[in-house]
Amino acid sequence: MEAIDALFDRLKSVSEEVNVNAVFGTPETVEGKTLIPVAEIMYGFGGGAGTGPAGGSSCEGECGEDCDCDEECDCDGECDEDCDCECHEHAGDEAAMGAGGGAGARARPIAYIEVGPEGTRVQSIVDEQKVALAGIALAFWAVGWIGLVLKTLFTRRS
Amino acid sequence: MTLPEQRIRLVAADPIKVGARRLLPSVLVNTLSLERPDQGVFHFVRLRPSSIVVEGEETAEWIEIPNATGNTLSTMAAAAAAIAVTCSLIMAVILIVKGPNRRR
Numbered sequence: 001m002e003a004i005d006a007l008f009d010r011l012k013s014v015s016e017e018v019n020v021n022a023v024f025g026t027p028e029t030v031e032g033k034t035l036i037p038v039a040e041i042m043y044g045f046g047g048g049a050g051t052g053p054a055g056g057s058s059c060e061g062e063c064g065e066d067c068d069c070d071e072e073c074d075c076d077g078e079c080d081e082d083c084d085c086e087c088h089e090h091a092g093d094e095a096a097m098g099a100g101g102g103a104g105a106r107a108r109p110i111a112y113i114e115v116g117p118e119g120t121r122v123q124s125i126v127d128e129q130k131v132a133l134a135g136i137a138l139a140f141w142a143v144g145w146i147g148l149v150l151k152t153l154f155t156r157r158s
Numbered sequence: 159m160t161l162p163e164q165r166i167r168l169v170a171a172d173p174i175k176v177g178a179r180r181l182l183p184s185v186l187v188n189t190l191s192l193e194r195p196d197q198g199v200f201h202f203v204r205l206r207p208s209s210i211v212v213e214g215e216e217t218a219e220w221i222e223i224p225n226a227t228g229n230t231l232s233t234m235a236a237a238a239a240a241i242a243v244t245c246s247l248i249m250a251v252i253l254i255v256k257g258p259n260r261r262r
Binding site: 011019020021022023024027034036038039040041042043044045046047048049101110111113115120121122124125126127130131134135138141142145146148149152153 | 169170171172174176177179181183185187190198199200201202203204205206207210212219221222223224225226227230231234237238241242245248249252253
């Protein structure tokens, strides 16, 4: 568990090191104008860990045709009334442990700042692919609703 | 169950010097975090540029940094909602005008 805690602490410290200056890129001079790229940044991580009890128990012994001794038991004396199995407790050295996690980051350009002799202005960058997909979805949505209206209008009521 | 903690801050970034001008950018920092050993650890940060203040030799100008894609998508979502409401009203009017269903 200490290793997991250390990993999460490290991830958190890395995320805190990504400061707000990462949003603004390095100024570049192009044809007498200075351009500064601007991006939206998202990042995150998450995870969890857990431990189970130490040791365990299992059924062992001679089995008949309908008996299955290869399973866990509660160690209450017998595994199965019809079987000649014996329940054994196994004392484990360490508790069972499991952990999982994930992390991700994304930077998306949203604008650039143009600084020239005539002044400073911000030019937006439109994600055309996203807008086009949303436009197609909106068109299908509108056609669907108009179809419902026409169906209501021209359906004869008896 | 504990809900994640959300913090929204407006943070000033380092000034950017361009010729005689000085740009003072500000960033909106949205943090969502959950730190519970029994539930897990979760940390999400979104950094969105908000605006810049352009300082000249004698003047200062505030310029907003718009999210054009986000604004367009919001407009489309509003249009979708308006289409749904309008068509529902039209269908309701059509059903009222046609009268009650006589089928048993």
